[in-house]
Amino acid sequence: MTTIKNIVEYRFGHTAELPSDADDYPALQVQLGHRTHRAYTDQSVSEALINLLLAATFSAPSKGDLQQTSLIRIKDPEKRKAIAELIPTMPWIGTCPVFFVFCSDGRRIQQVCKMRGKEFANDNLDNFIAGVCDVGIVLQAFINAAESLGLGCCPISVIRDHIEVVSELLELPDRVIPVVGMCLGYPAREEIISMRLPLTVSCHTDRYDDSALESLINEYDQARDAKFSWPKDAQKYTTRFGIADFYGWSEDKARQMAVEERREVGGFVRRHGYSLD
Known part of the structure; x- marks a missing residue:
């Protein structure tokens, strides 16, 4: 991945129209190549x-x-x-x-x-x-x-x-x-550079639109899995949810969000000086 175009394609899984002089901006190459x-x-x-x-x-x-x-x-x-x-x-x-x-x-x-x-x-x-x-x-x-x-x-x-x-x-x-x-x-x-959701999922014009979310997430899961597959021993909460034959990003994050985390943070913040009204 020697060019900004290569990094963008790897990160988001698609070809994007970029300025012809994109490689003249080394700061962007650092940011796009974050890991x-x-x-x-x-x-x-x-x-x-x-x-x-x-x-x-x-x-x-x-x-x-x-x-x-x-x-x-x-x-x-x-x-x-x-x-x-x-x-x-x-x-x-x-x-x-x-x-x-x-x-x-x-x-x-x-x-x-x-x-x-x-x-x-x-x-x-x-x-x-x-x-x-x-x-x-x-x-x-x-x-x-x-x-x-x-x-x-x-x-x-x-x-x-x-x-x-x-x-x-x-x-x-x-x-x-x-x-x-x-x-x-x-x-x-x-x-490794982690793939991100395609810009068509994250960036909207004039109004919020997630009408194609399911198909885009499924495509993203497959594209990300082609670059990096979660090993079975890294699947979350298998006692509760079992071992999935295909374990993509969406399955991992759905499992993560299905188990309550950090309920005590709100109480801590209130006890430490914030009303949160």
């Missing part, structure tokens, strides 16, 4: 490079310029070990050279209001959504910048399975919510 890295070399990431990465990260847009994201770098070996032990199925949390926790930070702007003698009148669901959206924007900016520097990343959403413990471990005050972890380092090997 998750879970194995890292022993090479350390210099503090200077981390500073550059963080500067690029926090140059991302922010809703209303409120800047409601905070990153916590976990340098204490005991804290890193404690987080890794919470999630033993992901040993790369403990072995990656650098590990961050990305937090939605609704505390800082509330403190700013106090500093300036103003009432904070936006303790509502929209303010919480804005903070979490900011985390997502910052997360993507971090990944884009890291990959442009030759680094690899692995986001860890599973920290929310242990949101109370992680919050206590990091001494997070109210309105600072741990959203996702992030492994960072130099990749030890080249990982």
